[in-house]
Amino acid sequence: MPVAKKSDFPVSEVRRFMEPGPIVLVSSAHKGERDIMTMGWHMVMGFEPSLIGCYIWDQNHSHGLIRKSRECVINVPTADMAAKIAGIGNSSGRETDKFEAFRLTPVKADEVSAPMIGECHANLECRLVDSSLIRTYSLFIFEVVKAHARKAPRTPKMLHYTGEGIFITSGRTVNHRKSFKPGML
Ligand SMILES: Cc1cc2nc3c(=O)[nH]c(=O)nc-3n(C[C@H](O)[C@H](O)[C@H](O)COP(=O)(O)O)c2cc1C
Numbered sequence: 001m002p003v004a005k006k007s008d009f010p011v012s013e014v015r016r017f018m019e020p021g022p023i024v025l026v027s028s029a030h031k032g033e034r035d036i037m038t039m040g041w042h043m044v045m046g047f048e049p050s051l052i053g054c055y056i057w058d059q060n061h062s063h064g065l066i067r068k069s070r071e072c073v074i075n076v077p078t079a080d081m082a083a084k085i086a087g088i089g090n091s092s093g094r095e096t097d098k099f100e101a102f103r104l105t106p107v108k109a110d111e112v113s114a115p116m117i118g119e120c121h122a123n124l125e126c127r128l129v130d131s132s133l134i135r136t137y138s139l140f141i142f143e144v145v146k147a148h149a150r151k152a153p154r155t156p157k158m159l160h161y162t163g164e165g166i167f168i169t170s171g172r173t174v175n176h177r178k179s180f181k182p183g184m185l
């Protein structure tokens with residue numbers, strides 16, 4: 001790739017390049033209430049135990065349900081669910097039951113009381129294991145205690161967000177397995 005001429009751009013817009021993903025749907029439940037929120041800001045923090053850090057804004061209704069129940073399910077939707085993903089991320093569970101509003105099927109999880117979303121490709125049952133960064137950064141650290149996924153395809157078409165209402169869909173896979181050390185796979 002040649003060195004290209006570039007223009008400065010506002011640091012507040014770095015999400016165009018740095019948004020992680022895939023976009024997921026986080027389901028939660030506490031004392032008879034349930035909710036779903038859309039989430040893009042998460043990162044894998046370990047394999048064994050299986051840890052995932054998630055930014056969950058304190059203005060989201062889900063924030064309180066998850067902080068109190070100390071559980072949630074991270075559901076991985078496919079790109080064809082984009083309209084529901086955008087709608088869920090632009091409405092509050094304070095006024096609506098999003099399972100009903102977006103016609104999604106709650107499925108009983110094995111290890112946590114939060115419902116899984118039946119239509120999603122994968123469901124990761126999570127327990128809060130570290131709450132020390134919630135107050136300062138709204139950062140929840142979860143351990144995945146049970147994971148479910150459809151058998152095929154191995155890598156579904158997922159969504160990544162770039163801001164301004166624009167998503168990128170994941171597509172072609174590239175295999176560089178032979179360049180990897182065994183411990184890095
Ligand atoms: C594409 C997309 C990505 C989002 N990512 C996050 C995120 O990573 N963390 C977060 O707290 N909110 C995120 N949101 C916003 C919440 O999904 C949104 O505030 C939602 O209405 C919260 O629902 P609730 O109040 O029922 O919990 C995202 C929204 C969209 C549309």
